[in-house]
Amino acid sequence: MCFVHILCIYxxxxxxxMEPILxxxxxxxxxxxxxxxxISLSLDQGYIMGLIGPNGAGKTTTIKLIMxxxxxxxxxxxxxxxxxxxxxxxxxxxxxxxxxxxxxxxxRTVAWTGRFIERxxxxxxxxxxxxxxxxxxxxxxxxxxxxSKGMRVKLSLAIALSHDPKLxxxxxxxxxxxxxxxxxxxxxxxxxxxxxxxxxxxxSSHITDDITRIADTVTFLIGGRIAxxxxxxxxxxxxxKVHFRTGALQNETIQSLLSVEENVFGxxxxxxxxxxxxxxxxxxxxxxxxxxxxxxLDDILITFVRGGV
Amino acid sequence: xxxxxFMKDLRKLVIIAVVFILFAVIMCVTLFSxxxxxxxxxxxxxxxxxAGLLLHMLxxxxxxxxxxxxxxxxxxxxxxxxxxxxxxxxxxxxxxxLVCTVFGIVSILVIYDLFGVDVAWQGxxxxxxxxxxxxxxxxxAIGYLGVFKYGFHRMRPAIMVVYILAMLGPQxxxxxxxxxxxxxxxxKIAQMSVPGVIGLAGASLVICCxxxxxxxxxxxxxxx
Numbered sequence: 001m002c003f004v005h006i007l008c009i010y011x012x013x014x015x016x017x018m019e020p021i022l023x024x025x026x027x028x029x030x031x032x033x034x035x036x037x038x039i040s041l042s043l044d045q046g047y048i049m050g051l052i053g054p055n056g057a058g059k060t061t062t063i064k065l066i067m068x069x070x071x072x073x074x075x076x077x078x079x080x081x082x083x084x085x086x087x088x089x090x091x092x093x094x095x096x097x098x099x100x101x102x103x104x105x106x107x108r109t110v111a112w113t114g115r116f117i118e119r120x121x122x123x124x125x126x127x128x129x130x131x132x133x134x135x136x137x138x139x140x141x142x143x144x145x146x147x148s149k150g151m152r153v154k155l156s157l158a159i160a161l162s163h164d165p166k167l168x169x170x171x172x173x174x175x176x177x178x179x180x181x182x183x184x185x186x187x188x189x190x191x192x193x194x195x196x197x198x199x200x201x202x203x204s205s206h207i208t209d210d211i212t213r214i215a216d217t218v219t220f221l222i223g224g225r226i227a228x229x230x231x232x233x234x235x236x237x238x239x240x241k242v243h244f245r246t247g248a249l250q251n252e253t254i255q256s257l258l259s260v261e262e263n264v265f266g267x268x269x270x271x272x273x274x275x276x277x278x279x280x281x282x283x284x285x286x287x288x289x290x291x292x293x294x295x296x297l298d299d300i301l302i303t304f305v306r307g308g309v
Numbered sequence: 310x311x312x313x314x315f316m317k318d319l320r321k322l323v324i325i326a327v328v329f330i331l332f333a334v335i336m337c338v339t340l341f342s343x344x345x346x347x348x349x350x351x352x353x354x355x356x357x358x359x360a361g362l363l364l365h366m367l368x369x370x371x372x373x374x375x376x377x378x379x380x381x382x383x384x385x386x387x388x389x390x391x392x393x394x395x396x397x398x399x400x401x402x403x404x405x406x407l408v409c410t411v412f413g414i415v416s417i418l419v420i421y422d423l424f425g426v427d428v429a430w431q432g433x434x435x436x437x438x439x440x441x442x443x444x445x446x447x448x449x450a451i452g453y454l455g456v457f458k459y460g461f462h463r464m465r466p467a468i469m470v471v472y473i474l475a476m477l478g479p480q481x482x483x484x485x486x487x488x489x490x491x492x493x494x495x496x497k498i499a500q501m502s503v504p505g506v507i508g509l510a511g512a513s514l515v516i517c518c519x520x521x522x523x524x525x526x527x528x529x530x531x532x533x
Contacts, residue, residue, distance in 0.1 A: 120310075
C-alpha cells in the first residue's frame with residue numbers, strides 16, 4: 001500500500017469520525033441573580049451558529065465560558081476536542097474573538113496595536129492584517145481613541161481574522177453599529193467562511209436579522225436555558241403562524257398549536273411542526289379558511305419570550 | 310513573550326528612570342557641596358539614607374505608573390482572549406520589578422561613586438543597597454499579588470501606605486539632630502555579617518517567589 005493510499009484512507013476515516021469544533025456539555029454558571037442552566041451544544045467544522053436571545057438571556061456568559069474568561073460552575077467545554085486545562089494557549093491560538101466591548105491601549109496607534117498583538121499568535125499574517133485595515137479603511141497611524149465604535153469593531157475583526165483562526169467567536173459584534181457597517185461586518189464574515197470551509201463561527205446577537213443573514217444553525221437562549229436549537233432553514237420551514245376561521249380546523253389540530261389567540265381573521269396560533277400538520281391544513285387553505293404565514297427568527301424568539309411555549 | 314510584554318512597559322519605566330537619575334544626580338551634587346562646608350560624616354549618613362529612598366521611589370513608582378496605565382486601558386481584559394498565559398503576564402510584572410531594582414542599585418552605585426566617593430560609603434554601599442533592594446522587591450511582590458487579586462484601583466491606597474512606611478522607616482533618621490543617631494541603623498547594617506545579609510536577601514527572594522506563584526494562581530482563577 002503506497003503512502004498516498006494511506007493518506008486517503010486516513011482522510012476518509014477523519015471525515016467519518018470528525019470531532020465537533022466545539023462541544024459543550026451541561027455547562028452551568030451561577031450568579032446571584034442569574035443562572036446558566038445545563039447548556040449543551042455542539043458546533044461542527046464549517047458551520048456558523050447564531051446564538052439568539054433577549055438581553056440577559058446568557059449569551060455573553062456562554063461565550064465568556066467558551067473563551068475561558070470566566071469559570072464554569074459545572075459541565076465541560078471541549079474546543080477542538082480539548083479542554084482548557086493545560087491547552088489554553090493552543091486553543092486560543094486558533095480562536096478569533098470579538099467581544100461586546102473592544103479594549104485597546106487608547107493612546108497607541110492602530111499599527112502599534114497590530115504589532116503588539118501579532119506576537120501572541122503563531123500564525124499571524126501581517127499582510128492579511130494590512131489588507132483588512134485597507135478593506136475597512138482604517139489608517140495605521142490613527143490612534144485608538146480617535147476611532148468610532150464601528151471602527152473599533154472593524155479593528156477587532158481584523159485582529160480576529162489575521163491569525164487564520166479555525167473558530168471565530170463574536171459577541172454582539174453589530175450592536176450599536178449603523179446599518180452600513182453592520183452589513184460590512186456580516187458580509188466579511190460570510191466571505192471568510194465561504195472562502196474557507198474549515199472555519200466555524202459562533203455569533204451572538206439580539207438582532208435576529210444578522211443571524212438570519214449568515215447563520216447555518218440557530219440556538220435560542222432564554223432565561224439561561226437553551227429553548228430551541230437546530231438548522232436555521234429547518235426552523236424557518238417548520239415554524240409557521242397559522243390563521244384560521246372558527247370551525248376550519250379540528251380541535252386536535254388547534255391543540256397542537258402554540259400561543260393561540262383570537263384576532264380579526266378568527267384565531268391564530270404557531271406551529272413548530274408545519275410539515276406534520278400541513279396535510280390537515282390543506283383543505284382549509286384551499287377554502288381560504290386557513291392562512292399560513294412564514295415566521296422570522298424574531299417571531300420565534302418573541303413566541304418564546306412571551307411564554308407561548 | 311515575557312520580553313515582548315516587558316517592552317510595552319519599558320516606556321513607562323524609562324520615564325521614571327530618567328526622573329530617578331535626575332534626582333540622584335541633583336541630590337549628590339547638592340549634598341557634596343554642603344559636605345565641604347559642614348561635616349563629612351553628616352554627608353555619608355544622609356546620602357546613604359536618601360539612596361534607599363530613591364530606590365523605593367523608583368520601584369514603587371514604576372509599579373504605580375504601569376498598573377495605573379494597565380487599568381486605565383483594561384489591559385488584562387484586552388489580553389484575556391489572546392494566547393498569552395497568566396504565568397507569562399505575572400512573570401513579566403515580576404521581571405519588571407526585578408529589572409527596576411537592579412537598575413536602581415547599579416545606577417545609585419555609579420552616580421554616588423561619580424559624585425561623592427568617600428570611605429564610609431564604599432564600605433557600606435553594597436550591603437545597604439542589597440538590603441534595601443531586598444525590602445523593596447518583597448514589598449512590590451506583595452503589592453502585585455494584591456493588584457492581581459483585587460485590582461489596582463482597590464489596592465492603590467494600601468500600596469501608597471506601604472510605600473510611605475518603607476520610605477519613612479530609615480529615612481526619618483535624616484531629621485535627627487545627632488549624626489550618631491542618624492547613622493545608627495547604618496552602623497547596624499555595617500556590623501551585619503555577610504551570611505546575615507545573604508540570608509535576608511534570600512528571605513526576600515522566597516517572599517517574591519511565594520507572591521509570584523500566588524499571583525499566577527489568582528490570575529488563572531480571575532474572571533474578566
